[in-house]
Amino acid sequence: MNRAPRLLLLALAVGTLAGISRVALGVSHGLTAEYFPNPDRSGPPAFSTVDPELSTAQLSRRLRQAPSEIISVRWRGYLAVGRRGLYRFATTSDDGSWVYVDGRLVVNNGGTHGVLTQSGDVFLESGPHFVLIEYFQAGGPFALEWTWARDTEALTAVPGWLLSQRRAGYSTLWAARALEWVLWISLVVAIGAAVITVAPHLRRLPPLGPTRRPRLASLALFVVLAVVHTWPLASDPAHLSRNDNGDTLLNTWIVAWVVHAAPRAPLRLFDANIFFPEHNTLAYSEAMLVQSAMGAPLIWVGASPVLTYNLLLIAGFALTGWAMCLVLVRWTGDWFAGLAGGIVMGFNAHTLTRMPHLQAQHVEFLPFALLAFDRLLVEPRVRHAISFAGWFALQALSSFYLFVITSAGFVAAMAVRPEAWLGKRALRLLGCLIVAGAIVGIVLLPYLLPYWRLNQGGFKRPIEVVAGFAATWRDYLTTPGRLPRLFIAKWASGNGLYPGAAALVLAALAIGSGIALRDPRPRMCLALGIIGVLLSFGPNVPGYAWLYDVFTPLRAIRAVSRFGYLGIVAVAVLSAYGVARIRHWTRERSWSATACIALLAILAVEPLAAPVGYTRYNGIPRIYERVARETQAVIIELPLPVPRGAFFNAPFMLNSTVHWKPMVNGYSGFVPDSYVAHYNQLHDFPAPRTIAVLQQMGVTHAFVHLGGLAPERRADLDRTTGLIQLAAEGDVVLYRVVAPLATAAP
Secondary structure, three states: OOOHHHHHHHHHHHHHHHHHHHHHHOOOEOEEEEEEOOOOOOOOOOEEEEEOOOOHHHHHHHHOOOOOOEEEEEEEEEEEEOOOEEEEEEEEEEOOEEEEEOOEEEEEEOOOOOOEEEEEEEEEOOEEEEEEEEEEEEOOOOEEEEEEEEOOOOOEEOOHHHEEOOOOOHHHHHHHHHHHHHHHHHHHHHHHHHHHHHHHHHOOOOOOOOOOHHHHHHHHHHHHHHHHHOOOHHHOOOOEEOOOOHHHHHHHHHHHHHHHHOOOOHHHOOOOOOOOOOOOHHHHOOOOHHHHHHHHHHHHOOOOHHHHHHHHHHHHHHHHHHHHHHHHHHHHOOHHHHHHHHHHHHOOHHHHHOOOOHHHHOOOHHHHHHHHHHHHHHOOOHHHHHHHHHHHHHHHHHOHHHHHHHHHHHHHHHHOOHHHHOOOOHHHHHHHHHHHHHHHHHHHHHHHHHHHHHHHOOOOOOHHHHHOOOOOHHHHHOOOOHHHHHHHHHHOOOOOOOOOHHHHHHHHHHHHOOHHHHOHHHHHHHHHHHHHHHHOOHHHOOOHHHHHHHOHHHHHOOOHHHHHHHHHHHHHHHHHHHHHHHHHHOOOOOOHHHHHHHHHHHHHHOOOOOOOOOEEOOOOOHHHHHHOOOOOOOEEEEOOOOHHHHHHHHHHHHHHHHOOOOEOOOOOOOOOHHHHHHHHHHOOOOOHHHHHHHHHHOOOEEEEEHHHOOHHHHHHHHOOOOEEEEEEEOOEEEEEEOOOOOOOOO
16 A cells, blocks of 8 residues: 555656657647538638547537538548558448549549448558548438458548648657557556555544544645646646637637636626627626636736646546535545545546536535435535525536526425425425525526527527437436446447446446435435436426426527536445445455445546546737737627637637737627628628728727638738738738728818
8 A cells, every 4th residue: 555656656657758759759649631511622621620530420529519401521631540451431421422532532422322331442541641521411311430351451530640730650649549549558557556645544433523634635635636636737827728718718719808807897797708799708608616716826926728628628527526525424424435536426427427527527516415415405504505505506606507507406306305394394404595595586587587588589599409409318328437348339429428337337226225325315316317318318208398487597598418517426426325335335344445446447447538538729810919909899700700700709719819909700608790791791801891890890900810811812911901900920910991082071
């Protein structure tokens, strides 16, 4: 046991060295992907990204970001071949697909058809070869599989580790893969060593006793786990990012905006600087007031929004797991049980697949709300009502989604505890619940009012749209964890809701032993989880449409599948009770603690998806500082992205954090009609009429991205009147928009 700290340091050192070496190779697996909102891959793409593989499961994950019945995709990059020979390539697709290798059409599987396989042969030398794969889907179900074989071998999926965006040799990609395995193994060892290091400090200690040592030791463990599961983020949090995802940029901007606006104009906090001239635009998405308050000191001392976001992300994982651990230690009286539940709560398929969504990681107030709710039901007192209201309000201010989701969960939790609300205490409990509700209402009213106004103004999720984001049974078998994906990858979807095999076994043990039903606390959490799983299927569940009409906040929920997270919360609680049962049955055994340490390591390793792929953030171009000194500036970034591709505006929002001027561009959960109208008026910029439109809109400055303009339009830009060039950096040119000179009277 005393060697565990040294093993932990050694594993982290090896992991760091492997991570640095991997980054130094300068290659990333996968192909550059462009997704188009049409079947012929014409015009600007709706969005661009990097796909690590080409498969139906990968398509499903991407299309959940921008669902469309008619789409097409173009992938391009390099495929490294280890041995020369005759290679057969094939696609199995619905509808058409084509494969080009070094500019030669090898597979022609075009046309509108059902699932169909076509193949072609090409002789390849060893080394990298340029590949281009195109695909379109014209409605109905979709499918795509890309396979290959050498000589007479059987067709297999093209390995993702052999694909890269830039030209790279087979040996380079092989070295990158080997370093990834070294990094992954070192992280697994680090988790095990961390658990072994902390465990001795927690044995035979009273739950949350007078000493702080077990609490601090458990917090240290969860911080280490957060660092490992997000690795290599902690190695360079100022420059590594998930900024390849529009939602990461959106949430980074939200935190920065709240920190900027709250102390300056708190009454106008929700009038954010996007989608000019609209008001209340912060309410188009999560406001994340609590996370912003946490990040405020970092920004005030000079941290960038990206660094702040990354530190908040790691903190969210650690605090959520730690909070659940502390609550479960109180409930079970066992630190090992608390650690088990905390690990499941903090590190699971849902949280690890939603790293671009900061609100999904900060669930640290829910365990304390459950603790306070249990106390309120057992002993109806005003102080318990105030405690519950406070924790519930903090969780609601962290995430509007979680406010709606947990509201339904607490109703179910109370329903299965009739001993609390039947009999003589009923009126007393009712009075306390009224007090709690009043406190929550007063605290949340300023927060919820902007969302209510949007709803009244027509900003709501039609139930038909919600149906497209409902969970399926495949979601509950979807995880980013490397180990379970070896067995359940074929069922993967775009939503990670897999609780974990080890956690499910422990939860089943708690239910089978009867403790989950006898004890009111796991019973209420089980009910909370069941209602969450049911509601995750959205309109497919009888009664959801009625609930949608009655409970107004539910109309703002698009990704209804996220209700399924309550199922993971329930599994976390039940798994802790499962460990407590094992500890009770084996308390006289000398190997009891060792077995529990091994169990904790399994729970921590099973969802491990690290190393996570990040992009590099090199700061905001200095050209954006030019407008910070303008007092009445209104900004636009051109060419204006199509409304369906509004997430292309997300980088512009991050850039705006250096000047905070109102901007026509924007990306959020809603795209207002005014943006659509602006796009229709400006899509052919810099035509002369578009300059007049900018003047009428009140735009004073335009950042023009030359790379987004066709060559002939770039030539027209130099001859356009009404624009005065102020600065240029890279392919970005800043113009002042000026009114045309009045024509002199004859």
